[in-house]
Amino acid sequence: MCGGCFLLRVVGLRGVGDVAAGLRSGLAAVEPGALIRRVVKRRGGCLQIGGKVVELRRFRDFVIVGGGKAAEGMAAEMLRLLDGLDVRGVVVVPRGYRLRRRLKPLEVLYGGHPLPDSMSEEAGRLILEMASSCSGDSLAFVLVSGGFSALAAVPAEGVSLQDKVEATSALLRAGASIDELNTVRKHLSAFKGGWLAKSLRCRAFSLILSDVVGDRVDVIGSGPTAPDPTTFRDALDVLRRRGVEVSENVWRRLRRGAEGIYPETPKQGDPCFRRVVNVVVGGCVDSVKAAALEMRRRGYSVVALTSGVVGEARTVANLFAAVARDVVRHGVPHAPPFALVAGGETTVTVRGRGRGGRNQELVLATLHLLRDVPRFVFASIGTDGVDGVTDAAGAVATPQTLRNAAKEGLDPLPFLEDNDSYTFFSRVGGLVLTGPTGTNVGDLMILAIR
Missing domain, CATH: 3.40.50.10180 (Glycerate kinase, MOFRL-like N-terminal domain)
Structure with missing residues (x-):
């Protein structure tokens, strides 16, 4: 990325200009x-x-x-x-x-x-x-x-590249955290x-x-x-805790490592x-600071919450939905116009057969919880421009997204249950496209209440 070489575009959804500008500023700051x-x-x-x-x-x-x-x-x-x-x-x-x-x-x-x-x-x-x-x-x-x-x-002694790929894939499907993934990968x-x-x-x-x-x-x-x-023992604990199936070569290397046969x-x-x-x-805090500065410049009261958002996307959605309701109903932590900016990296435990990514899933889960909240815009993107195995960086949603879905006879919940957020936003609008940005500091999230 070279300070503006990427083009951030929101597909099929109007009224998101301020948040899109905040996202662009967040990306430019981490060139x-x-x-x-x-x-x-x-x-x-x-x-x-x-x-x-x-x-x-x-x-x-x-x-x-x-x-x-x-x-x-x-x-x-x-x-x-x-x-x-x-x-x-x-x-x-x-x-x-x-x-x-x-x-x-x-x-x-x-x-x-x-x-x-x-x-x-x-x-x-x-x-x-x-x-x-x-x-x-x-x-x-x-x-x-x-x-x-x-x-x-x-690959380390005793395992092949295919062994490593299969183990990584299994852990990703099981919703393993980055710490868990790395614990296993380092010892292979x-x-x-x-x-x-x-x-x-x-x-x-x-x-x-x-x-x-x-x-x-x-x-x-x-x-x-x-x-x-x-340690090797930590890696074994991750595999057992997540209940994933890996090759015998992987089990053998980790067990022998725990026994001291392979060097730590x-x-x-x-x-x-x-x-x-x-x-x-x-890192991500640089992106959060820049996005918050842009939202403040556009007239919003801003809380730059954290660059450490973690957890299941559907669980994290509860936080953003709760903040949106408090702002609208009680003016807490500030009356509108208000923006909450955060960063981090959520995870998704895939149980469905749909297409999507953690950012799209987070936006869809938040949208589902905000059916009764007016005047919100919520976006979440991967700063690398890639969210899951899709061509989108993430997604953005507003009350118009729900109206578009209603016109199409679509309910967000079945798409959420099938981990099919990409299909949902493709049909009702809201995908955020950047292409590869040439950087990567995790995810950037902006909630705006007008």
Whole structure:
């Protein structure tokens, strides 16, 4: 994304201009290049990275490796900052993603997402190879953003890529949290959970764009350069708690790991982490702040609630519906015009056969609860521009959405029960389309009462 390269469009629903403007501002604020520039600055012969100063003349060459949905923007900015120096490296982006700028001399690979494929494995192995080939007078930059865990996937000893894909798919269907997913994936990987840091043979800065609640570096991208606090036993507990079916290879590796036959992921105190500095360059809170500022500029009393919304989409819907009712009926926390802005990442336990995503499901569930509330606009989008396996970033709903549904003879509830939010909004209007935004900091939600 390059500050306005994306086009946010609401299909088939009028009267949502203020909220659409808030969403656009929230997306523009998390453009990866701008976030890198905020943290990394070149001054003469030095780089200032957070609170650290690096003298460039001390290094023979510079290595850039990384991947994710924001990899292009992050890599382009690092190439600008390192202009005139000896730079090499590789980044991996989602298959089908169209680059908007040249990244030479970096090699660009395309991997599978949301599930890894053979190209993801190739990319992961190439990054590990490049990390292990660095010399002591090299300086490496690891660029981590959402999606990296699928785009660079190297199976651990005893499991195949297919074993990993099937386990991940089963956990996703069971509504596993990002923490649960990562606990299992790290222990089936030779890349995640600190193993990339273990491969590095030089000093490195890991620049991380957070797409997870809490901005934990051990969770973002499955923590390739961070100590892993979880264990093989934790991974076994997740599989048992979620009741998922996985291959015998997965069970065998996790059991043998718990018995000490396979080495644990690198933990806090491992010498490899003395070489690596992890720096979070931005996250969902930046998007929430910018959207709130835009809504305030448009005349709304605004509460920027949190960047930490989690839980089942249908449960979270109760919060937004309760706030909407209090604003309309009691002027609490403020009388209209009022806007509530939040971010985070909900989950969906899929029981139906329909199409949709967590953002569309959240909007549909909230709409179902707001049948008796006038003058509301509620939107939720994925900042990467992708919600579930659909072409929509999310959805927006108003009382007009209910009137449109009534004209079509449609009731939101059956669509909700069938996890078919995409079909519902396709028929009555309200899908939010952006295409790939080139960034990823989780989800952005705006409730407006006029």
